[in-house]
Amino acid sequence: MDNKKLLTNRKMVVLIASICCILWGSAYPGVKSGYALFKIAQNDVFSELSFAGYRFAIAGIMVLIIPLIHGKNIFSLTKKNIGQVVMLGLTMTTFQYIFFYIGLANTTGIKGSIMNATSTFFSVILAHFLYADDKVDAKKAIGCLLGFIGVFIINFSSKLLNFNFNILGDGFIIMAAFIFSASSIYSKKLSETIDVILVTGYQLLIGGIFLIIIGTFNKGYITNFTLPSTMILLYLALLSAVAFSLWTLLLKYNKVSSISIFNFIIPISGAILSSIFLGERILDLKNAAALILVCIGIYIVNSNSK
Template identity: 55%
Template sequence: MQQSNRSRFSDPKFVALIATLCCLLWGSAYPTIKLGYLAFDIMPEDIASKYVFAGYRFVLAGLLLLVLFRATGKKVLSLSKSQLTSLLVLGLLQTGLQYIFFYVGVGNTTGVKGSIMNATTTFFSVILAHYLYKNDKLGKNKIFGCLLGFIGVIVVNFHTDLLEFSFSFKGEGFVIVAALIFSITAIYAKKLTATIDVLLVTGYSLLIGGLALTLLGLGLGGRVTHFTPESTGNLIYLALLSSAAFCLWNLLLKYNKVGQVSVYNFLIPVFGTLLSALFLGEQIMEFKNLVALLFVSLGIYMVNRTRKEVIVSQSSEALRSSR
């Protein structure tokens, strides 16, 4: 079963399909969260209630994965003390601390700048992988591909706000810190999945981080009320997309190089913009959206081209040595 998963999740076409699906799901969170704020009557400046809302979302997502894991006949609590400690750290950092910085940062900057700053996740992931893994080094194609993807993010978010060269540590700075935390913890999660089932790693991470966000939000006076069929459906969808996207993403990281997977993150703001336009009634057929998608697609191609060149190089070397 393990070998079957490795074969499937290492296939380039399958990786591209699943990574794109994850980014599509995360991109759909943009308009869904906005609609959720409206449905639950959460004001833009009410950060505490946003923490509670996010906490409910991740607690539910974590529970869904743990129930699914239990349904396979395995024990949810069959972990050592050190493994539980590792999952506690992952949950508090990846789901808890990351979103604390993210929500505060987004609340103190424009949506345009926040989206672009959050795209630095890919750069952090690729750079960290370069120093942590011998087989995931930076090359010309990978650097060029990341730059193309970043240009795509800038294009899709292009607005007059972008021309205002201002920087606030509690705004753009916090979003960058959130991106760095996500990059570090994604690599940490990859390490944990070597010995712990991906469902357990993801489920506990979401549950623990969600509980932390909920308690923090409630402690700061946040509240989430107005539960209706519409608002409840919104929350359930967010939980489902989180459980599916994070679990699949961790599976991809488990069986592939960090750099090969992380570059797909550039698709998230593109999908977010397109889906926000579709569901929030904004203009969708803008030329810049098509240009952005082109840049991001080229960036992904360039980064993954590195993988093909390595395989060809290894094959050639093997052929020469056999002569």
């Protein structure tokens, strides 16, 4: 079975997309553990940017090693291609995480998780205008709504009832979500003419390097490299390398809406994995209800796909 048949098979799409989102969800406890091991203070945004930069730069190197092992030339990009992957790296990695970390420093983790889930809505809406075969219909609207309700349930707190909107907090996280959605569609376009592995590897490496430069320039230094802290960093890099590579492949061969709906799994899996590995108390009933709603939403959206 060739790549296209494998990556458009419904069961494989569900499996691979779920794996990607569970891996991204595992970054929640992974990053928290990394901050503790590297002794990064809470709301030290520039150290967090440097930490993210190391993570993504290493992930990019991991991805680019694959074609090198197989004897492929990773320096075959044209000047136009180089400009395109630099743009992708700046948007998908650098700018997205700058907005995300600044936003998270100015709002609560609960609201941040909910606001970040708006990326699915942005992806579906952008796809509606960019692709003739990926229009918004009732099924997609209902599926997205159910998924968002699931994310809201697992993050529900009485504090959410006191609604207030902070531009530097909530606004920046929504901007990060929009950038991720737009750049994901851009990566889909690039994958039509550039090898997916090169697109993924270079965007992670370039975006990561810029994050390191920005963080370090503002005295966001990363120290305290020990065996445990290095292992956490390598794990976060590996999950990024695997998840971004597989996600870009899925986007290349499938409709944006049918793949982006799986993003609702990320905060659900992140909450569940945090409760397991960090001992955070989260009601099991709330987890189950959120997961069921997200799964129903995913099923509804993909039942409209071939």
